[in-house]
Amino acid sequence: MTEELFREDAYLKSCEATVTAVGETGIVLDRTVFYPTGGGQPGDSGSLTRSDGVQVTVTDTRKVEDGIAHVPTEGAAALSVGDRVTATLDWDRRYRHMRVHTALHVMCSQIQGGVTGGQIGDGKGRLDFNLEPENVPEKEALTEHLNALIAVDHPLGISWITDEELTANPDLVRTMSVKPPMGAGRVRMIRIGDGVDYQPCGGTHVKSTGEIGRIAITKIESKGKQNRRINLALVD
Structure with a gap:
């Protein structure tokens, strides 16, 4: 399951994380600062940046069975399980x-x-x-x-x-x-x-x-x- 860093500190704007799953629902990380849709609050948007500089724009965040899925924009570069990324919020939103x-x-x-x-x-x-x-x-x-x-x-x-x-x-x-x-x-x-x-x-x-x-x-x-x-x- 994804470690929900935002629960204890809502002011964290980014974190380092590892991709644990990739599928139709989105990209699941082992930890995240992204809040998933729930309780009337929209899911966060932002970006995932791989260590080689490849960046994936995240348009939504949702709860899924195996954690929290970061929904990439259509046509975004593919990430793989095990990739290290920096997850960065659209902080102003x-x-x-x-x-x-x-x-x-x-x-x-x-x-x-x-x-x-x-x-x-x-x-x-x-x-x-x-x-x-x-x-x-x-x-x-x-x-x-x-x-x-x-x-x-x-x-x-x-x-x-x-x-x-x-x-x-x-x-x-x-x-x-x-x-x-x-x-x-x-x-x-x-x-x-x-x-x-x-x-x-x-x-x-x-x-x-x-x-x-x-x-x-x-x-x-x-x-x-x-x-x-x-x-x-x-x-x-």
């Missing part, structure tokens, strides 16, 4: 994903309703909430409130709890339709500040809310009787 993902956590902490869906994009994202009509926030007021909270520059921390601890504390899970991965014995938790947010998440985030910058709530949409989609975008 990844960092925007990190800022948006953290901003969505902050927003989630301020909305009283279960999360029914979500998606992270390049500079924007959204969460869907199960909300009664009277609990739907006003767009401008929510924007102002979130920016004030973000500007405090709350630190973000990563910790782990056991599967049993999460099972005993079901309120830690905000998502109604998707449960955090369990079965490995422990679950990765994200904490923002002192009581801002604390919930399981496997994605990549910034180190503190100040790195998010200013955001705007661009649209609040009705997606059913009680389902409301709240769209967010980075402003700077």
Whole structure:
């Protein structure tokens, strides 16, 4: 299986690795800084550079049975099992994903309703909430409130709890339709500040809310009787 370096340090931009498999799903490495599509966050893009200088552009990253597959652009040079490569992220894109993902956590902490869906994009994202009509926030007021909270520059921390601890504390899970991965014995938790947010998440985030910058709530949409989609975008 691929060693997931991004789990402990989302700021790693590159790493040395060895190709362990090549197939239709992509190029699997023994270790990587590339985040695979999951939890609403897109897979990373970037490049793999072999020791002889041959470079392969990676357009997507996905979880596969034997690890993490780096999807090469069509017509890219072929790599072979055993090749040593330098895996390098498209860092600017990844960092925007990190800022948006953290901003969505902050927003989630301020909305009283279960999360029914979500998606992270390049500079924007959204969460869907199960909300009664009277609990739907006003767009401008929510924007102002979130920016004030973000500007405090709350630190973000990563910790782990056991599967049993999460099972005993079901309120830690905000998502109604998707449960955090369990079965490995422990679950990765994200904490923002002192009581801002604390919930399981496997994605990549910034180190503190100040790195998010200013955001705007661009649209609040009705997606059913009680389902409301709240769209967010980075402003700077």
